[in-house]
Amino acid sequence: MIKLTKPDGSVQTLTGGLSGKEVVAGLDGALKKEVICLKVDGELVDLSAQLPEEAGVSLVLRSDPEALVILRHSASHIMAQAVKKIFPTAKLAIGPAIENGFYYDFDLPRPLTPEDLTEIEAEMRKIVKEDYPFTCRLVGKEEALAGLSAAGEKYKVELVSELNDGEISFYQQGEFSDLCRGPHLPSTRYLKAFKLTSIAGAYWRGDSSREMLQRIYGTAFFSKEELENYFKFMEEAAKRDHRKLGRELDLFSADEQIGAGLILWHPKGGRIRQAIEDFWREEHRKNGYELVYTPHLGRRSLWETSGHLGFYQENMYSGMEVEGQEYLIKPMNCPFHIAIYQSRSRSYRELPFRWAELGTVYRYERSGVLHGLLRVRGFTQDDAHIFCRPDQMPDEIDRVLDFCLQILKAFGFKEFELYLATKPEKSVGAEERWAAATEALRAAIEKTGLPYKVDEGGGAFYGPKIDLKIKDALGREWQCSTIQFDFNEPERFALSYKGTDSQDHQPYMIHRALLGSLERFFGILIENYEGAFPLWLAPVQTLVLPVLPDNLEYAGDVYDWLRASGIRAELDSRNEKIGYRIREAQMQKVPYMLVVGSKEAESGLVAVRTRKEGDLGAWSREQLLARMQEEIAQKS
Numbered sequence: 001m002i003k004l005t006k007p008d009g010s011v012q013t014l015t016g017g018l019s020g021k022e023v024v025a026g027l028d029g030a031l032k033k034e035v036i037c038l039k040v041d042g043e044l045v046d047l048s049a050q051l052p053e054e055a056g057v058s059l060v061l062r063s064d065p066e067a068l069v070i071l072r073h074s075a076s077h078i079m080a081q082a083v084k085k086i087f088p089t090a091k092l093a094i095g096p097a098i099e100n101g102f103y104y105d106f107d108l109p110r111p112l113t114p115e116d117l118t119e120i121e122a123e124m125r126k127i128v129k130e131d132y133p134f135t136c137r138l139v140g141k142e143e144a145l146a147g148l149s150a151a152g153e154k155y156k157v158e159l160v161s162e163l164n165d166g167e168i169s170f171y172q173q174g175e176f177s178d179l180c181r182g183p184h185l186p187s188t189r190y191l192k193a194f195k196l197t198s199i200a201g202a203y204w205r206g207d208s209s210r211e212m213l214q215r216i217y218g219t220a221f222f223s224k225e226e227l228e229n230y231f232k233f234m235e236e237a238a239k240r241d242h243r244k245l246g247r248e249l250d251l252f253s254a255d256e257q258i259g260a261g262l263i264l265w266h267p268k269g270g271r272i273r274q275a276i277e278d279f280w281r282e283e284h285r286k287n288g289y290e291l292v293y294t295p296h297l298g299r300r301s302l303w304e305t306s307g308h309l310g311f312y313q314e315n316m317y318s319g320m321e322v323e324g325q326e327y328l329i330k331p332m333n334c335p336f337h338i339a340i341y342q343s344r345s346r347s348y349r350e351l352p353f354r355w356a357e358l359g360t361v362y363r364y365e366r367s368g369v370l371h372g373l374l375r376v377r378g379f380t381q382d383d384a385h386i387f388c389r390p391d392q393m394p395d396e397i398d399r400v401l402d403f404c405l406q407i408l409k410a411f412g413f414k415e416f417e418l419y420l421a422t423k424p425e426k427s428v429g430a431e432e433r434w435a436a437a438t439e440a441l442r443a444a445i446e447k448t449g450l451p452y453k454v455d456e457g458g459g460a461f462y463g464p465k466i467d468l469k470i471k472d473a474l475g476r477e478w479q480c481s482t483i484q485f486d487f488n489e490p491e492r493f494a495l496s497y498k499g500t501d502s503q504d505h506q507p508y509m510i511h512r513a514l515l516g517s518l519e520r521f522f523g524i525l526i527e528n529y530e531g532a533f534p535l536w537l538a539p540v541q542t543l544v545l546p547v548l549p550d551n552l553e554y555a556g557d558v559y560d561w562l563r564a565s566g567i568r569a570e571l572d573s574r575n576e577k578i579g580y581r582i583r584e585a586q587m588q589k590v591p592y593m594l595v596v597g598s599k600e601a602e603s604g605l606v607a608v609r610t611r612k613e614g615d616l617g618a619w620s621r622e623q624l625l626a627r628m629q630e631e632i633a634q635k636s
Helices: 020-025 029-034 065-086 114-130 141-150 154-161 224-239 242-248 267-286 300-306 334-341 393-410 431-448 518-529 549-564 578-587 598-603 621-634
Strands: 002-005 011-014 035-040 043-045 055-061 101-107 135-140 167-173 176-179 193-203 212-221 252-254 263-265 297-299 318-322 325-329 353-362 378-388 416-421 452-455 465-471 477-486 508-517 542-546 569-571 592-596 605-610 614-620
Touching: 020 035, 029 035, 029 055, 035 065, 055 065, 065 101, 065 114, 065 167, 065 176, 065 212, 114 193, 135 141, 141 154, 141 167, 154 176, 193 224, 212 224, 242 252, 242 518, 263 267, 267 353, 267 393, 267 508, 267 518, 297 300, 300 325, 300 334, 334 353, 334 378, 378 393, 378 518, 393 431, 393 465, 393 477, 393 508, 416 431, 431 465, 431 477, 477 518, 508 518, 542 549, 542 578, 549 569, 549 592, 549 598, 549 621, 578 592, 592 598, 592 621, 598 605, 598 614, 605 621, 614 621
Parallel strands: 002 055, 416 452, 542 569, 542 592
Antiparallel strands: 002 011, 035 043, 035 055, 101 212, 135 167, 167 176, 193 212, 252 263, 297 325, 318 325, 353 378, 378 508, 416 465, 465 477, 477 508, 592 605, 605 614
16 A cells, blocks of 8 residues: 655555556545645655655655755756757767756767857757656666767766666657656746846766866756746845955955965955954963964874875875975864874863964865865864863863854844754764763753754764754845864874863864855955945945045044054055045945045044945044044944
């Protein structure tokens, strides 16, 4: 018998051996139209599939995340069919669904143009209108290879040759057939809201020594309204792109002469970074951390002991040879903090140690994945390590999670999503330590009252962790903070402390990052604020604008007084009209603009304008400074 679980939780018993279409045919009209495919004993299957005699079955509706993936994968097949109609000699590579849409890689007789995308879209609409059903057929491996070879589909031949012997699935719609595991939409007519977005180059299988293919990207939704909302969102995201704003606001750059993924912080970006670092250091001091500083490279033997050469070497940069010893550039700070711990014997009375460092590290990333500040090769990690006794560990976890939330809230983030990653199948460390650490993490999360998800088996092999994600102004999730236990390195380095029994005991070691990396966090902040930083972070907090050259002496006096008062002020004395300079200041997103003319010089006042409120009239310097200092203190 088949047990069908419906969206309302009710269970219906059906005769075994039905097809998916027969199961759906028995549903009421409204629900029937929403079904895209089925889950049979947890596996996604097409509606055309024949079901087993006994199974647990549930419905996958348009509103389910799996349905959108199926829609987009089906869209990639429809796009491939359209491309083959326009370019009959095209060779097919792969065409998966991705986070925001889909793509397909093609070997084509000529480079594509934007006009080609319009033609391909038009051909796709014809295919959609034909309402071709997606049907699955199974063939033996030899037959599959023979058919693909005869069709000249060399990329598919390579893929099939790597599969196990047995039956291989192909999906057909109309005259088009493609190698695929499925599942797919019931028919092409379900694809009603889609758009091809761009063309890019892509090496076959990501290997730069292989053929360069042409990749067509697109996106698809179940309704035109969702598609329109997506492009509105993308338009807003483009306005906030940190790379664009970084250029316009003169915050940072990268230079090919220096190397891809290595960031140059310009003076204005440097002012923001200093504000972040000063706040970070002060808050760490208040929360019982000590700051440490460590080198940028270490001997090869250090990385052998830590295990990084065993599991992370491909991401590490070689350094230099000194007096017959090889030195490697550090990808992480933890072995250096461990070395500080081991610099002398430790007693149970001294623990816990909370050691923090703004440590610059270097990790190899492929050039294709580098992305402004968000994916780089050199970055400064706001790193910390906590070494504590077992009896201190639960309180330390509570403390560090509260600290994470406190710091992120100070930067204006209010929505958080927490993930608890538990023990994977392969791991190191004692079972009782895993259990105690996981429970401490879970209890700390639950004390916050924030929603969280459990990623069963998603922890690192060396310990469970909490990943904390923030939501920005567009609702996008970014992972910044991580609280990660490590049962591996304390063992490898033989860390210990003398307990009350005068015996050696192993401390708990906890890795912790709050902001992640300063580069990535800065990129997130730029996009979150759209470059309009709150006053405490703004690179230029106020701009003094003399109306006429005759007012320059008083303007300079105001400027000097503000800087002496700790305000990041600038003086714009260019020989341009005041309206033009005010507009430029607005474009540069300066929070406060102080217009000073003859009237202000005589009265000793300043005419105040703000980025948000416009003209506020004439204020005394003291009144202005008090407001700015309050705003800075409140981080509002």
